[in-house]
Every structure is written in structure tokens, then in C-alpha cells.
Amino acid sequence: DQKTEDFVSQSAVISAFRVFQQELDTRHDKYERLVKLSRDITIESKRTIFLLHRVTSVPNVEEVLNEADNKLDGVRQKIGQIAEELRGEDIYQFHKAFTSGVQEYVEAVSFHHFIRHRTLLSLEEINAALVFIKDETVVIKAPGEIQGACVLTFQVTSTDYLLGVADLTGELMRMCISSVGNGDMETPFELSNFLRDIHDGFAYLGNVGPYEVSKKLHTLRQSLGKVEDACYMLRVRGSEIPKHMLADVFSSRTAVMEQDEEVA
Amino acid sequence: DQKTEDFVSQSAVISAFRVFQQELDTRHDKYERLVKLSRDITIESKRTIFLLHRVTSVPNVEEVLNEADNKLDGVRQKIGQIAEELRGEDIYQFHKAFTSGVQEYVEAVSFHHFIRHRTLLSLEEINAALVFIKDETVVIKAPGEIQGACVLTFQVTSTDYLLGVADLTGELMRMCISSVGNGDMETPFELSNFLRDIHDGFAYLGNVGPYEVSKKLHTLRQSLGKVEDACYMLRVRGSEIPKHMLADVFSSRTAVMEQDEEVA
Amino acid sequence: MSVTEMFSHIQGFLSADQEVREDIRKVVQGLEQTAREILTVLQSVHQPTGFKDIPNKCLKARELFSTVQIHIGELRTKFPVEQYYRFHEHWRFVLQRLAFLASFVVYLETESLVTREEVAKILGTEVNREKGFHLDVEDYLAGVLIMASELSRLAVNSVTAGDYGRPLRISNFINELDSGFRLLNLKNDPLRKRYDGLKYDVKKIEEVVYDLSIRGLAKEPEAGGDK
Amino acid sequence: MSVTEMFSHIQGFLSADQEVREDIRKVVQGLEQTAREILTVLQSVHQPTGFKDIPNKCLKARELFSTVQIHIGELRTKFPVEQYYRFHEHWRFVLQRLAFLASFVVYLETESLVTREEVAKILGTEVNREKGFHLDVEDYLAGVLIMASELSRLAVNSVTAGDYGRPLRISNFINELDSGFRLLNLKNDPLRKRYDGLKYDVKKIEEVVYDLSIRGLAKEPEAGGDK
Amino acid sequence: MSVTEMFSHIQGFLSADQEVREDIRKVVQGLEQTAREILTVLQSVHQPTGFKDIPNKCLKARELFSTVQIHIGELRTKFPVEQYYRFHEHWRFVLQRLAFLASFVVYLETESLVTREEVAKILGTEVNREKGFHLDVEDYLAGVLIMASELSRLAVNSVTAGDYGRPLRISNFINELDSGFRLLNLKNDPLRKRYDGLKYDVKKIEEVVYDLSIRGLAKEPEAGGDK
Amino acid sequence: MSVTEMFSHIQGFLSADQEVREDIRKVVQGLEQTAREILTVLQSVHQPTGFKDIPNKCLKARELFSTVQIHIGELRTKFPVEQYYRFHEHWRFVLQRLAFLASFVVYLETESLVTREEVAKILGTEVNREKGFHLDVEDYLAGVLIMASELSRLAVNSVTAGDYGRPLRISNFINELDSGFRLLNLKNDPLRKRYDGLKYDVKKIEEVVYDLSIRGLAKEPEAGGDK
Amino acid sequence: MSVTEMFSHIQGFLSADQEVREDIRKVVQGLEQTAREILTVLQSVHQPTGFKDIPNKCLKARELFSTVQIHIGELRTKFPVEQYYRFHEHWRFVLQRLAFLASFVVYLETESLVTREEVAKILGTEVNREKGFHLDVEDYLAGVLIMASELSRLAVNSVTAGDYGRPLRISNFINELDSGFRLLNLKNDPLRKRYDGLKYDVKKIEEVVYDLSIRGLAKEPEAGGDK
Amino acid sequence: MSVTEMFSHIQGFLSADQEVREDIRKVVQGLEQTAREILTVLQSVHQPTGFKDIPNKCLKARELFSTVQIHIGELRTKFPVEQYYRFHEHWRFVLQRLAFLASFVVYLETESLVTREEVAKILGTEVNREKGFHLDVEDYLAGVLIMASELSRLAVNSVTAGDYGRPLRISNFINELDSGFRLLNLKNDPLRKRYDGLKYDVKKIEEVVYDLSIRGLAKEPEAGGDK
Ligand SMILES: [Mn+2]
């Protein structure tokens, strides 16, 4: 009698823990799948960024942009898989697993956007592009889910957005230096103004922003300095056409530039 | 004429870089696949270790050991996939990608071995179990590969072995404390001797060993201390059967132990 | 939208977030205060005189838990329900303490393991994540482990207080708990570290039982008969 | 085998490994010494007087490369061929320097980009990993990038030395190189950082060419005609 | 007095202290917000168009400094005057930023170094420690050093905006500042580290002046007229 | 005022500050020396022979505290009273040690908790912040917590010395202390960390009492007689 | 003298220096190897069977110390005597280990504290700095503190091996050592940190003695016989 | 000798050591003060007006170096000569600064590289280690490298001041220096890191020379006349 009672209470505890085991393992497995997706997203986004840097040296910018867009479509599909995993979950519970991938995507997609539109892609626009329609509406898990089952969304957090934009500034700086190297006299000034706006924006946020952002502020300031230096040098150089040595600047100039284009 | 020459030289450089691009991407992709395999190996090895800890509380040790062996077979298959990826490569080139997984496997498999044989599994024994026979001999990639194409081996490095064994000591300490809690009077002393041997072994290696090992020496020393303390306490307690209060120790003792077994 | 406008926009987000956190922090302070009060009530069971009216202490603690429920009720109004894990760090610590206190009270009352559902009820949280402010399974487990360590202390002090039956009952209970935990695959995280501590609690209790049994003080009839 | 025996056994491994590393370190020191000597020979091209006998300097450097080949020949006997990457860190730095020096010599001789195969031949290494001691593609690329930065310096100094044609040729060359590098997907590693520096080299050379052209000093016929 | 009474008494102390800190934190948050607004106003001088109405920007900043004075006035009511250093860490950072902003405004207005007395007046603090809420010497110096680095940026951007005279004036000013700092025997602390950065600012500005003078663009009366 | 004059003036400030710190450091060294001497006197209570003349040791310690008072008297002349917190870090460590020693002496004499007022009297400081050189509440609490850990050691050693009554009295005292601390809402700072250590002392002492009771050795009249 | 000559000359210096360091490193490696061997011999005293022939182990260790003396003899020929501190870092670590091993052997032989003179004799160094290669006071003290921690482990293991008298003797010894260290005014350096660890060793050993005495196992004449 | 006697004896050692360090620190403070004064004298060469009376500034600096010699003379009395490296860290930093100042003065006077012997003479130290307080080779080299970076600044500022010949002479000098350093096999230490900075100085100076030549401003007889 005593023993049976023991047995019953024992199995109550044990069976409760079996439930916990399953719950924890499921959670952990999901986390792991999300980490893997995040790594894939990071790599593909980085490659997109490299591809986009080619725009300063190729004749056909549009071609590169389209190719990049295709790559980003692939990335968005992966983000769709994350959204699938997070269906019905509290996304903050698994946020650490995929935050770095999402940041890299923000960096890539906003770089793409800047090259095409010369403006800063907003968080709302990013999120608007992360809506996924699923074909497999066959599986209806819960009764209430029916009408929303075929549309999934993913929401980039404002912190991830800011961190991605902070990294974007590094790529903008690289692009600026490359443009100067390619004899482009306008892009550097455009980039300088844009970068200064972003810098001032971050300075305005100050320590209200997330901690990780303030860590990146120093690099951002350095990038801005490099871009401002480049513009300064363009202006100083442009100021100087010494009269006693003046040649036909424009003709020789265009010759050089044509040659540049051939090489690219 | 000049331009054609330019064009030819240009395409030489560009086509060389296309080769580099492919080489680097291939390498990077492989690295990434290995990282993923390593993560899988880590998780599964950790779960095996948790499973093995159950031996101190269940009646049927052999059952647990067999289940663990099955899990380890799964891990070995993953290691086989690593070996597959590394076929014909310099394994040190990708070592960082999978070292943590391999260390965790060493920890798990040597824990399993200790429980069954009460000895330290050697590096040679570990490597002897990492020989894989592949069925798909159909694909013969290079002419010279024919006779060896169906056998693949994986070699754990001595550093990974040492790091795995260093971590093993933590699990042994946990096992020791659990044994005391379960009223086992012998295992703690066995573990204490075994752990002291490993500790003395690492002390003998000193800073000849890899840097990462010396970082773990402190933890190892702490584990040894905990195990020695446990043995000390068993001895002190065992010394004391106060005459003025002596009861029928052994009968009540066995009663308690039976009860323990029921619970487990 | 200009860059400046966008940053103002985001600044809005961030300020709102900070306010939410500030609000949460205040409620959590209240919770911590109440938790300390419950702890003070329950700590007295360790004293020789404390063993006598455990039921009374449990009643007192139960009363204080109704204050906890009020705080929790307030807490859940401070942020959107689906963002629980966004702010988790703010209340994780106190919730684990409260889970401990709830499971300790239940143990003192019934000498059995509280279920997650019961803890949720005592604290006034939901059980299921989907339903709202809930108790995370890891926080529940952490609370249970804190209780285990409290029980090993109780085993020691019950001997001092002359209650020789309790340690054996605690031993049985804690062994069962240990068996449960052995089923779990924990990561290398705080919970794992806490679980490692359980082994020492089990060991300590086993030592008390041993001390009693070699002196013939471990009276079997009392062991478990009172549930 | 007892635990003690096993550790003695492993100790054997580790000692052997340390000896290998000691041996490698010594050969690498010799390589570094020779690399510094080659650098001293080639550095003089930056001086006004140095522009006159570049071919002579290249010959001298070529002679010193035969010493490099001897060192490399020695190095490859120090460890098993399939463990190249086990000891890579020991020679990575000097090999990148040597790849730079080889590509600089070849540029000075022919104003063209050295191939990986040529560098391998100059240094006395293999091209293919399978064949033995080789030059890793990333180390080759690092060497090329160091050369690019040296060329931006050369462009500046050639103007000082009164050679107004060279900057334009360097500009074409470096632009081609830049196009090549744009094809690569680099990780966030030292090579990436070095590649970021290339942009500044391109920029600097562009500035020199600009300075020459606004003064009518950039004489087209010299630009590229001499290859 | 019983132990409980003693500790209740002490808790009174601690609560009071925590409230003071909470109050201070809130005022400091307001100060930081205002400081960021002033920064935003002043940072716009770096824009190509920003050079045109520096006086206007200074006026705007001055207005915002009156908000600063209100915050500071509030801050000094939050704690007893002799406990300034007890809570120093709370406002040290923002006070250094404000000292920077004040000295930057004064520089933009008069191209001279603000005195500690003036900063104190602008911020609404005392100068003398004895008189109450003051600006610590080291915080004043830190603010001045932040300005120095901002001026090196200004020198660069003023050239971009077509103002070739400003860099030379900045150069003279910063050299004077450097001489001043050389009179100080600084400890090995954050201030010393900041001061080590000053030499980079000096060098940077000298290079700007160089770039202008070699191109004959630095033609102000003060420039020596040597070309 | 020229920049040079301004900075000379500031250097005056800085030098004065450095001298003050130098002076403080010297007095603090003397304090540390005396604190070590008092500790040596009190440490001997842990030895079997030491239990016999605790009163004597307390007298000796009391004498040494008069030297402490002289040092403190000197210390307060070294800096203006309202800058206590400016230099707090210099003496904080030694003051906590002294607070520990004072509370330990008082415990040994009367087995009761010293008040902050008494500690202040023993050390020759003020109690109230306003009156000048005082003992900060948190430093007093830190001293009390160091004593708690010393008492757990004393409980162990008193058993070795054959004094079986003391542990029980220590246990009651330390429990009271623990309840006291639970009234406090401590920040997440060093004091909090020290307080977290208190529970180990409580547990250790309870285990000593347990060891005595299970062996029937804890049979003193003071033990409450509840078994 | 031309710049080239000057630098060739300097390179002579640097090479000589590097050779000295290389030579020292090799001898130190030998020392470390021997130290590890002595450690292996002495560590076996912790084994249950190891307690039986401590004298034998000490003899073996003594033999190995003659190898140490040979190494040290060699070491002192590698550099000019007045440059001891130039190269101190190379052997500091191993010398501390050896000082530990020497003091451990002497303790095992005579249960007394080795003097610095004895350690010097055992290792074959001078005692006085002036006489040449000596053992620095701080390194001697570090060695003694390492031994203290080894003794706390020995106290535990001697009980496991059934030797109940040793812990008491170790306890007296370590208390004496602790008093000794309290006479020292240590800087805030690694030695101070090591010394802070001593109090844990003292406590640990006291608890072992406690465990023995409460069970009536500490029945040596020195134990006071008070039960 | 009892343990107490041993430790009292050791405390004697430690106190003496601490006093020596205190003494050294004070003298070093004086040295730093003088070094800052010399720097202020020499810094003025960077200003447009400063180029005119360089000889005068050198004379002033030379006078201040006699104060340095007095400090150094005092310093060498503070500790036994063979313990130079025991206390090296205390004066290493300031000695490198002084070596820089001495080599800068000599460069300004003669446009040649100061020898180590000359620096030693200027500072009042020995050259040979054996003879006593000397200037370590590596500290001398560090000083020379600091000067190199100062010269790149001087090249820039001499152009601003209208002196177009100096940059070319500096360029030749610095190239010679660079060749010299390439003869050295430096360890991977702070000196190596400083040396890595030299190439930026070389490049900067080359760019200044470039700027002059492309504008036809580098037409001095000393420039080699090779165009
Ligand atoms: Mn990026």
C-alpha cells in the first residue's frame, strides 16, 4: 500500500520531468536550427555586399543591382524559414540565435537600397519586404489559425536595424574611397553628406540607444572622418590649376577616365 | 593592337582571380559545413554525457551504456561525414571548424569507456573506432584512389584528445558526488584514484602541453579537490560508530539503501 | 522620410522602450520586497522553535503570496504580451526566487513537489506561454533547485531540533527529484550549474541519514507515513 | 596501458612537436633575414638615383631568391608534408613578405602581375597543396596587396625622380588588380583588412595622375607602350 | 536597540540614499537629452552649408544652455552640497560633454579659449568647490580636449566648404592649447590618455595648413606671406 | 588672462591635489599597520589555548585602537571635510577592516552586535556625515559581514577547543544578523556580494550545531532545552 | 661612424642579447622538466599508499634537486651577474615552483619551515643578491605560499589514508606561518593575492581538525586533551 | 630562528625596497618635469616664426639638459648599480623621452644622427652597462624613432614656413635611418611596433617632397640635381 503510493507519486514527478525534457529539447533543437539559418544568412548577405561594391568599377550598374537583388531574394527565403520556425513563438525567446544574421541582412539590403535610391531604407520598408506566403496551407494546426495560416511575417527589431545601419556606414566609407580612386568627383560628396546625417542621427540617439550601438559609434566616427578627409582632398586638389603650368586639363582628364573604364 | 594587348592581359588577371574566387568560396563553404557538423556532434555528445550520468541511479547500468553506445554511433557517423569532407585535404586547414565537436566527442566516449572499463580510453583506441567504410565506391574521383576509396579514417589530434580528457574530469567529479549521494561507498575512492592519476599526468605535462590545456588545469585541480574532500568525508564518517549510541547499523543501512533503489 | 526624421522616429521607439523598462523595474522592486518578506517568514522554520508551527508560517506566507499576485497582475499590464522574453531578464531573478518560495511552502504543507501549474496559480501567472505572462519552465526548475538546497539545510536543522524522522522523508523526496533532473539535457548555463549543486544537497542529506541510522535514530515508521 | 604510461606516451608526442616547431622557427629566422636583405635591395628604387638601374637591382634580388629557395628546401624537410597547416602560422608572415618581394621584382621587370605559379617557382615552393610545401592562395594575395601599396609609393617617388610616365602605367596596372580583387568574397580577416587598404592605394595613385594631368605632364605615349 | 531596529534604521539610510541617486539620475537624463540637442545644433557647422550661419547656430545653442542651467539648478537641490564627490560619477560624463559644448560655442563665437569661470557661468555652476555645485578642474580640461578634436574636424570641413582662412587660425589656437597642457603634470589617468590624443589633432591641423600653403591658398595676413 | 596663465593656475590646483593624496596615503599606511597588529592579537582566539583569556586579548586590542584614533585624527586634518568622498577610495578598504575588528572585539566582549555609533567611537570617527570624518554606513556593514565569516571560523574552532556552548550562541547571533540584513534592499555592488557569502556562514554554523546535537554534546542551558 | 655602421654595431648588441635569452630559455626548460619530475615524486604522497614511505619520496626528490643545482650552475654562466633582473622574468616562475618543492620536501622531512638560506642551498643559488644568482625574497615567499595550499590538501588526504595526527600538526604549522605573513606589509601585487588565499588554507585545515576532534579522533598529546 | 624572527627579517628587506622605489619615483618626477620643459622649448620650431632661430632654441635646450644631468646623478645614488633592471620600469618611459629630445637637438644642430654615446653624454649616463646607470640600447632606439615621427611633422611645417629645402634633407636622413633599422632583427615588442610606425613617417615625408617637386619647388642644390 505504502509502496504503491510511493510509486504513484514517483511516476508523477518523473512524468512531469519527461514533459520538461521534451520541452527543453524541442526548444534547444529549434534554437540550433535558427543558428544555422542565421549563419547562412550572414554568409549570403556578406557576399551580396561584396557584389554591390563592384558597382563603382563596372559600366552596367543595373546588372549588378539586379544580381544582388536575386541574392537578397535567396536571403529573404531563409528569413522566411526563420519566420516559419517562429510561427506562434515569442520571437525574443530565440532572438540571440539569429540576431547576427538579421543585422547582416539589414546591412546588405540597405546598402543595395542606398546605391539605387540614395536614401536610407527604413525599418518599415525592410519589414514590409519580409512577408511570406506559404503554399502548404494544407496543414492546419490550431482551429483559430485558418485565415492567417498562409501569410507569415518577420519583424526586424529596431536594435537589429540600428546595428545593421551602423555597419552599413563602414561599407559606405569603402565605397567612397573607391569612388575617389575611380575618378568619380560627385559620389564622395553625396556619401559624405549621407554619412554625416547618419552619424548625427546616432549622436542624437546617444546612450538612449542599445549598448551595442554605442560600441560601434567610434568606428562610425572614424569612417566619417575618412570620408570627410577624402572630400577635403578632392576640394583642395580641385582648387589648384596652377596658371604657370596649366595644360589642357579636360582633354587629358577624359582620356584617363576613358582608359579607366576600359579596364573595369 | 595596344587595346587588344590590354584586353588579353586584363583577361589573364581577371580569369586568374575567377579561379581564386572559386577556390576561396569552395574553402569557405566547406568550412561552414564542417562548423555545422561540429555543432551537431557537440550537442549529441553532451546529451550522451547526460544519459551516462543516469548510471549512478538506475538498476540496469548495461541498458544505459548500450543506449549511450547507440548515440555515440550516431556521433561517429557525423564524424564520418567530416572525414568525407576532409578526404584528400590537410585536416589542419579546417581544424578550427570542428575542434570543439571532436573534443566533446572525446569527453563523451571516454566517459562511456570509463564507466564500463574503469580505465582511460587511449587516443589510439579512439582513432581505431573512427574508420569508416563507404558503400558508394561507384564514384572514383582520381585514378590513384581506387583501392583506398572505400575506407576513410579520422584522426583525433593529441591536443583535442587532451582537451577532451581534461573536460572528462569534470564529469567524473559530478559522478563521484552523485555516487556519495546514492550511498555508494566504493566508486568515490576509485574515482579519486583515477582522477588523481589524470591530474598528476597533466601536472607532468606542464606547459609542454597546449596552451588551452593549461587554462583547464585550475578547474581540474578544483575537481580533484572536491573528489578528495568527498573521500575524506566518507572515511571520517566511516570511522565513527559511537559505542554509547550504537544501533544495528547494517540492518537500518540496508533498509535505507533498498528504499533508495526503489526511488531510482 | 529624411535620415533625421527616421532617427527621430526610432528615438521615439527607444524612449518608449526605456519607459517600459523603467515601469517594469519599479514593479519588480515591489516583488523583490515581498519575496524578501516571505523568505523571512519561511526562514524561521530552521530554528528549533520554528518546527512547531510550520502550518502557521505557511499560512502567513500564503497571505503574502496574494500581494505577489497583485504585483504580477500589475506587471503584465506594462508590456505587450507577446514580448515576454524581450524583458525577461528584468524579472527572471525574482521569479525564480518566488518559484522557490512557492515550492517551499507547498513542500512544507504536503511534503510533495509542487507542479508548474500550482506555482503558476500561487504566483498568479499563466502556465502556457500563449496565454500571457507565464512562468518559464527553466525558471520553475531553478526555483525547485533552490528549494532542494533549502531542504538539505532543513534536514540538518531538523536533527538539531530533535525531529529525526524528517531527514529520511526529505531524503526520499530529494532522491525522486534528482531522478527527475537526470532526465534533462541541460546546456552549459546557470540552470546546469544549479543542478550540479543538487548533487551536493543529495550528498549532504545522505550524510544526515547515515548519521541517524548508525545511531539507531532513523525511525522507519515516521519516514513517509505522514503524507 | 596505465594512465601514467599514456601521459608519458603523449608527452613524447608533444616533445616531438615542440622540437619540430623549434626547427621550423630557426629556418624561418633565416628566411626573414634574407627577406630583409631583398627588401633593402628593392627599397632603393624609391630614391631618385634608384630609378636608373632597376634591372640591376632586380638581378641582385633574383640572386638572393636562390637563398630563399635553399631555406624553403630545408623547411620542407622539417615536418610531414600533409601537416602544412598545422605549422602554417610559423611561416605565414614571412611567406607573405616573400610573395610581395617576388611580385615586386616581377612587376619591376615586366610591369605585369606575377602569377601564383611564378611566385611558387621563384620561392621554390609547389603550387598545388597536394604536391607538398606550397604557397596558400591567401598568402599569395596578401603579398600582391603589399606590392600594391609599394606601387602607390613608387608612383609618388617616380614623380620626384622626374619620371612622369610611370604613374599612369602603375595606375592602369593597379586598376586591373582592383577589378580582380572585387571578384573575391573575403571573410572579415586580415586579408580583407589589407584589401581595404588597396582602395587607398588606388586613390593615391589617381591623385598623382590627376596632379600630372592638370599640369600636362601625363604623357600618353609612355603610358603602357613599354610592355 | 535590537538588531532588527538597528537594521530598520540603516534601511532608512539606504533608502534615502537610493532615492537621492534615483532623483539625480532623472535630472542627469534631462541634462543628457539637452546636451544631445546642443550637439545636434553645433554639429551642423560641419556641413558645407553650415559654415554660413555659425553665429545663428551659436545663438540657438546659447538658448539651449539656459535649459541646462535649469537642470543644473534642479540637480543641486537633490543632495547636500558637501556630498558632491559622493555622487560625482553620476554627472561627470555629462558635465564633461557640456564643458566641451560650452567651450565649442565660445570658440565659434570668439575664437578664443573659454575660461573655467565662463564655462561655469554658461552651465550655471559654481567655480569654487567651496561654494557648492561646481565644475571640477579635470572635467573642464576633459571638455577642452574634446573640443580640440572637434576643431581638427572643423579645419578639414571648413576647407571643403571653401573657407581657407579658418584652418590657420585653428592651428594657432590649438598650438597655444598644446603649450598650455604641457605645463600640467597629469596623472596616468583618463585625462592623460585624452591629452595624448591632442598631438594627433595638432598634427592633423598642421597638415591641413600645409596642404593650403603649398597650393598658395593660405594667404591670410597672419600666414607670414612667405610665398 | 592668457592661456599660459590659465594653465599655470590650473597646475597649482593639480599639484595641491596630488600632495593631499600623498599625505593621505602615508597616514593610511600607518592605519593598515595598526590594523594588522590588532588582527594578530585577535586571531589567537582561534587557538585552543586562546579561548582561555579572550578578555585579555580584547583589552590588548582596545589599547591598539587608541593608536587607530590618533591616525584617524591625523587623517582628518589632511583634507577639507566636504571632500570626504573625493578621497574615499584611499581609506575605504582599511576602514572596513577596522570596522570588522571593532565589531569582533565587541562581540567577544559582549556577544552582541556593535552599533555604528560604537564603532565610530572606537575608531575615533564621527557618526554623522555632516560632522566630518565619519564611517560610511556601507563600510560599517561590510565590517560586520567580515566579522560574520570570522564567527563561523570561531564556531568551528571553539568545538576543537572543547567549548560546546559557544557554537549555539554564535548560531543564534548570526541568525539574528541574517534577519537584519534581509531588511535591507542592497544594490548589486560589492556589499551585496559579501552579503551573499553570509548564507554560507549561517549554514556552516548550523552544521556545527548539528554535529554537536547528534552527538548529544549541545546540552547547555542556553540552547533552549527544547529537545 | 656612418648610420649603417652604427646600426650594424647595435645589431651586434641585440643579437648577443637574443642569444643570451635563447640560452637562458633552454636551461630554464631543463629546470622546468626537473621541477615537474620532482613534483610527480612528491605528489604521490597524496595517494592512500603514499603516506607510508614519505622519507623515501623525500630522498628521491633530494636526488633530483642535485640535477636542479647543475641546471642552476649552468644558468649562472649564461649572463653577467649584475643583469639578474634584466632576465628575471625568464626564471621567476620556475624558481617559485622550485622554492615550493624545496620547502615541501623540508616540511615532509622535519615538519618545519625551510629558511631562505636552506632553499638557496637546496637549489644551489646564493642567498645574497650581491653574491650573484640568488633567490629573490618574494619568490621564496611565493614558494612558501604554494606549499601552504599543498599542505591543506595533505591534511585532507592524510585523514583519508588513516593518519589522524598529521592534520593537527599541519594546523599548528600553518597558523604560525599565517602569523609570520601578517608581519609583512605586502604591496598590491601577485604575492599579496596569493597571500589572500592563505586564509582559505587555514580555514580548510581547521575544519579537518574540527571533524577529527568532534569524533574523538584527534587524540594526540598536543591536542590539549580537553574532552 | 623562529618563524616570527624570519618574517621580521624579511619585512626589513621589503621595507627597504619600498623606500628605494619611493625615492626613485620622486627623482623621476623631477626628470619628467624637466623633459616637459625641454619639449616646450623645442616644440616652437614647428611654428612659422620658430624656424628662424633654431640654434637659439638648441642652446636653451642644452642648458636644460644640465638639469637633467643633475637629476640623473641623483637617481644613480638611490639604488645599487647592479639592480638597474630591478627598477628599470620606473625610468624607462622618461629616459626614452629624453633620448628623443637629445637626438632631436642634435639633429637640429647638425642634421645628423646622434650616437648612443652622445646621448649618454648629454643625459649624464654611462654608455656601458657595466659602468653603472646607462641608457639601454632599446631605449635609445625608441628615442630615435620618436624623433623620426617628429621629423615628419617638421617636414610638413617647414613647407608652411616657406623652407622648401629642409623636407628633402629630412627625406634623405629618414631613408638612411630606415635602412639602418632594417639591419636590426627586432623582437615582437613595443620597439618593433614603434618601428612599424616609421614607414608611415617615411611615406609622409616622401609625399611632401613629391608635392614640392611636382610644383617645381624642390630645386635646391642639395637635392642631388638629378632632374
Ligand atoms: Mn560590413
Ligand SMILES: [Mn+2]
Ligand atoms: Mn563536460
